[in-house]
Amino acid sequence: MCKGTNHQHYYPTTSCELCKSNASLYCQADDAFLCRKCDKYVHSANFLARRHVRCMLCATCSRPTHTSLSC
Amino acid sequence: MGYHCDHCGEARSMVYCRSDAAYLCLSCDRIVHSANALSQRHSRTLVCDRCNSQPALVRCIEEKVSLCQNCDWVGHNGSTKHSKQTLNCYSGCPSAVELSSMWSFISDSGFVNGSTCEQEMGSLSIADNNNNNNNQDFPASGNNSNVWTGPVGIHVDSKPQVGHVCSSASKISHSGTKDPEPVLDDDGFYADFSMDEVDLSIENYEELFGVGHNDPEHLFAKDGIDSLFGGAESSYAGKESSTGHANQAQPACSNAASAESLMSCKTEPPPCYARQHSNISFSSLTGESSANEYQEASSMLFLGEPPWYNSGPGPGLARDQAATPSGSRSDAVLRYKEKKKMRKFDKRVRYATRKERADVRKRVKGRFVKAGDAYDYDPLSQTRSV
Numbered sequence: 137m138c139k140g141t142n143h144q145h146y147y148p149t150t151s152c153e154l155c156k157s158n159a160s161l162y163c164q165a166d167d168a169f170l171c172r173k174c175d176k177y178v179h180s181a182n183f184l185a186r187r188h189v190r191c192m193l194c195a196t197c198s199r200p201t202h203t204s205l206s207c
Numbered sequence: 208m209g210y211h212c213d214h215c216g217e218a219r220s221m222v223y224c225r226s227d228a229a230y231l232c233l234s235c236d237r238i239v240h241s242a243n244a245l246s247q248r249h250s251r252t253l254v255c256d257r258c259n260s261q262p263a264l265v266r267c268i269e270e271k272v273s274l275c276q277n278c279d280w281v282g283h284n285g286s287t288k289h290s291k292q293t294l295n296c297y298s299g300c301p302s303a304v305e306l307s308s309m310w311s312f313i314s315d316s317g318f319v320n321g322s323t324c325e326q327e328m329g330s331l332s333i334a335d336n337n338n339n340n341n342n343q344d345f346p347a348s349g350n351n352s353n354v355w356t357g358p359v360g361i362h363v364d365s366k367p368q369v370g371h372v373c374s375s376a377s378k379i380s381h382s383g384t385k386d387p388e389p390v391l392d393d394d395g396f397y398a399d400f401s402m403d404e405v406d407l408s409i410e411n412y413e414e415l416f417g418v419g420h421n422d423p424e425h426l427f428a429k430d431g432i433d434s435l436f437g438g439a440e441s442s443y444a445g446k447e448s449s450t451g452h453a454n455q456a457q458p459a460c461s462n463a464a465s466a467e468s469l470m471s472c473k474t475e476p477p478p479c480y481a482r483q484h485s486n487i488s489f490s491s492l493t494g495e496s497s498a499n500e501y502q503e504a505s506s507m508l509f510l511g512e513p514p515w516y517n518s519g520p521g522p523g524l525a526r527d528q529a530a531t532p533s534g535s536r537s538d539a540v541l542r543y544k545e546k547k548k549m550r551k552f553d554k555r556v557r558y559a560t561r562k563e564r565a566d567v568r569k570r571v572k573g574r575f576v577k578a579g580d581a582y583d584y585d586p587l588s589q590t591r592s593v
Contacts, residue, residue, distance in 0.1 A: 154244060165226045166245045181242035184213065184227045 161190045210259045222251040223262040228548055241300045250296040266292045
């Protein structure tokens with residue numbers, strides 16, 4: 137069951153912007169699709185980046201869901 | 208939040224990062240945004256000097272302050288004719304030299320501190336070569352980041368290429384203020400005009416204020432005429448006056464743009480006709496005579512153009528109409544989103560002294576009562592001492 141929202145822009149099976157692997161997260165503040173590793177690298181840099189809310193992407197249609205990262 | 212830097216908490220905040228929704232001093236801004244490729248994309252703007260709580264949009268040359276939209280409306284509400292300069296945002300990791308050339312009016316000590324970090328930041332930006340990947344979303348900022356990732360220093364070769372688009376846009380917007388800024392090229396250099404909303408908002412902003420900064424008597428005359436006539440004609444007056452003002456200020460392309468936008472379904476001759484008549488009517492300051500002329504003009508034009516008038520915007524919006532209805536809407540949406548971040552629903556004491564007084568006041572059933580009188584338990588029927 138696809139849990140994706142009707143978000144404005146979405147691409148099928150998005151690739152991470154930094155490493156080009158499959159993206160599993162979307163950061164609204166950065167307006168960027170990221171994979172888990174790059175997200176960990178990028179958003180642990182400083183406390184401002186840590187504040188960003190990241191949404192998990194639906195595995196089927198790669199649209200941002202309502203689930204957000206809790207870390 | 209607001210006055211002090213969010214990162215160090217000590218220095219006064221100088222820039223506002225839109226993506227992070229954070230106020231930072233210059234050194235922390237460099238530290239934070241040089242960390243990785245994503246943070247380098249964030250666009251930062253100067254903070255308003257007056258309220259320190261919103262990003263600054265214009266720089267008033269005469270008062271030498273950077274102002275946000277609110278403070279600008281409050282300070283320059285059509286009554287002063289200060290020349291203004293739009294402030295641009297930057298992204299990437301500019302050095303102190305580049306920042307000072309962009310904002311040539313600033314001579315803070317903060318920039319002196321920045322220069323010591325130049326080497327360090329230069330090495331960091333070189334190491335991160337992922338900026339080419341960002342071209343998909345931000346073509347203009349991609350150009351900017353290519354400049355930044357080189358060795359620290361100003362790339363004069365690419366300057367006209369990058370700055371051209373930006374400076375032409377800013378020139379169009381500047382013509383409204385009647386101030387031929389020699390610093391335009393520098394200002395346009397680091398502008399992040401890739402986003403259409405930013406482009407529209409700056410142009411619309413200048414048109415809005417191009418109207419406001421013309422002769423104040425015209426505004427008063429228009430109000431006088433509005434009070435004489437009914438609401439139906441006042442909307443027409445508002446629209447005509449705004450096109451009339453635009454015509455006086457700038458017989459240039461933005462005039463055509465505003466005329467086009469306000470009367471989007473009209474052909475060319477009627478707007479010219481309308482503008483000439485509104486010029487005649489508003490050049491004279493006396494209420495009665497201008498009212499008569501205006502009435503003739505408006506009646507003549509009403510006969511010719513009823514469909515346009517009926518389909519125009521309402522009276523309240525006529526004066527504030529931006530270049531396109533979607534332009535003003537996106538302006539309003541951006542402003543709403545910015546203000547939304549500032550909302551606080553907590554209990555907030557505005558005046559501590561009033562709280563102190565209130566705490567010691569005499570109360571009956573939770574309500575304030577006059578100290579001298581005697582009350583029984585029913586405050587609705589208070590006994591009075593005679």
